[in-house]
Amino acid sequence: MAVPHRGRARALPGPVGLVGLVGLVGLAALCGSPAISGTAASASTTTTTTRGPAPRLVPMSSSYLFSLKFDGLTRAYRIHVPPAATTGTPLPMVINLHGDTQNGQLEELQTQMDANADQNGYLAVYPDGTRVSKVLTPDPVAKQAQYGWNAGLCCALPEARNINDVGFLTAVIAAVAQRTPVNLRRVYITGISSGGMMANAMAARAAGHIAAVSSVEGPIEIPTIHPSRVVPALEFASTSDPIVPFNGTPNKNPKLVLSAQDGINQWVRNDGCSTTPHTAAPVVGAAGSVSAGESATLVTYAHCNDGAKVELERFTGSGHVWPGSPLNTGPMNTWILQGVGRGIVLVDANQTMWNFFKQYELPK
Numbered sequence: 231m232a233v234p235h236r237g238r239a240r241a242l243p244g245p246v247g248l249v250g251l252v253g254l255v256g257l258a259a260l261c262g263s264p265a266i267s268g269t270a271a272s273a274s275t276t277t278t279t280t281r282g283p284a285p286r287l288v289p290m291s292s293s294y295l296f297s298l299k300f301d302g303l304t305r306a307y308r309i310h311v312p313p314a315a316t317t318g319t320p321l322p323m324v325i326n327l328h329g330d331t332q333n334g335q336l337e338e339l340q341t342q343m344d345a346n347a348d349q350n351g352y353l354a355v356y357p358d359g360t361r362v363s364k365v366l367t368p369d370p371v372a373k374q375a376q377y378g379w380n381a382g383l384c385c386a387l388p389e390a391r392n393i394n395d396v397g398f399l400t401a402v403i404a405a406v407a408q409r410t411p412v413n414l415r416r417v418y419i420t421g422i423s424s425g426g427m428m429a430n431a432m433a434a435r436a437a438g439h440i441a442a443v444s445s446v447e448g449p450i451e452i453p454t455i456h457p458s459r460v461v462p463a464l465e466f467a468s469t470s471d472p473i474v475p476f477n478g479t480p481n482k483n484p485k486l487v488l489s490a491q492d493g494i495n496q497w498v499r500n501d502g503c504s505t506t507p508h509t510a511a512p513v514v515g516a517a518g519s520v521s522a523g524e525s526a527t528l529v530t531y532a533h534c535n536d537g538a539k540v541e542l543e544r545f546t547g548s549g550h551v552w553p554g555s556p557l558n559t560g561p562m563n564t565w566i567l568q569g570v571g572r573g574i575v576l577v578d579a580n581q582t583m584w585n586f587f588k589q590y591e592l593p594k
Contacts, residue, residue, distance in 0.1 A: 286318060287311045287410040293338060293356070298405050300398045307357040307402050308334045310344045311410060314351030320411040322352040324587065325399065327359075327421030327428050329448075330385050331369070331376040334358045337425065341552045346580035350588075353412065357402050359428075360393050362386050381427035382451035383488070395428060396435045403439055415441065415592040420583055422446040422552055423474060426465075430493065433461045442590040444583040447474050447550050450493035453485045455500060459593070462538040463497040464586045465490060466553055466579055468545035472571050494531070494542050503534035507542075513576050515547070520559045523547045526576040536593075541586065548574035554581075 287294060293308040314321060324347065328337035334356030338344060347354040359377035363386055366376050380388040380395045388395065403417055419440050421429040426448020433443035434450070437457040444464040467490035469476040478489030498505060510528040515521025524547035531540040543553070549571015551558055558565040558573035565572075 327425030329423030554578035
């Protein structure tokens with residue numbers, strides 16, 4: 231579905247919006263993750279203001295589902311609580327945003343970030359966007375929960391309705407901190423596709439809340455960003471992405487092409503980095519392996535202000551996927567995400583972005 235956006239067309243079907251006949255439980259099993267069900271995950275409540283120390287949510291293998299009212303809408307978010315929460319120490323938080331036509335539950339399943347959160351001791355939070363279209367394509371997995379984000383020039387109904395997603399995500403940060411101890415100087419944000427675009431928008435427009443940003447196949451959709459501070463940024467992008475082209479969408483206005491490199495250049499300018507990057511030797515998939523024909527090259531812009539860095543993990547041969555996920559690896563007839571291209575396991579996005587995130591915190 232192509233929707234015009236200020237002189238350009240942006241079509242962003244999310245990966246799970248094109249899943250065949252695989253149900254959520256089946257997808258969870260394929261991902262090696264538990265199905266998100268049971269009392270904790272189905273108990274939706276509205277956040278309320280609390281006084282005194284935040285209560286502690288009990289760590290569990292799946293996630294809690296909560297809701298909050300914002301701008302007249304009731305919106306949901308999921309929290310996965312790692313074993314480290316038993317110490318009572320305020321934990322870092324990673325907000326992980328789904329792509330178009332998806333929701334937070336599907337993002338949790340596809341990215342498998344919960345296991346990484348358990349390993350590294352951070353809260354993983356998966357908010358829902360808002361309805362992406364007036365008319366939804368029937369989907370066996372997402373059903374009517376097909377959501378998107380107002381990420382600048384993207385996407386569809388959230389942009390047309392001027393949904394305040396920056397304000398909503400700021401409210402989610404506060405709501406999570408009311409429910410369990412959070413280190414508010416160590417809140418990070420990521421996402422895929424339009425979720426990655428929204429992560430960039432949030433970091434640009436609410437930089438006082440976000441210590442660092444990472445995006446997967448979702449470049450900046452704002453022609454010129456003006457963050458209030460230096461924001462370390464890590465982007466994952468494939469030159470073979472069939473959904474969000476690496477070189478952007480052709481447009482008569484060059485400022486609206488918005489390629490992956492354009493987004494990197496914006497962060498480099500904002501952060502005062504050297505414009506001459508260091509390009510590492512590519513990691514190349516071995517012949518005969520599931521990674522044959524793929525490569526991953528790390529491009530680093532250093533010497534930024536305040537000790538920040540801007541990095542690009544540039545892939546070839548892979549598609550519109552979460553790096554490190556087993557989905558769409560192996561023979562094409564085994565793929566369950568149709569229309570998004572091949573998976574890649576040369577890089578584990580979860581651990582790579584956590585290694586990046588943990589270097590940074592907001593100034594006091």
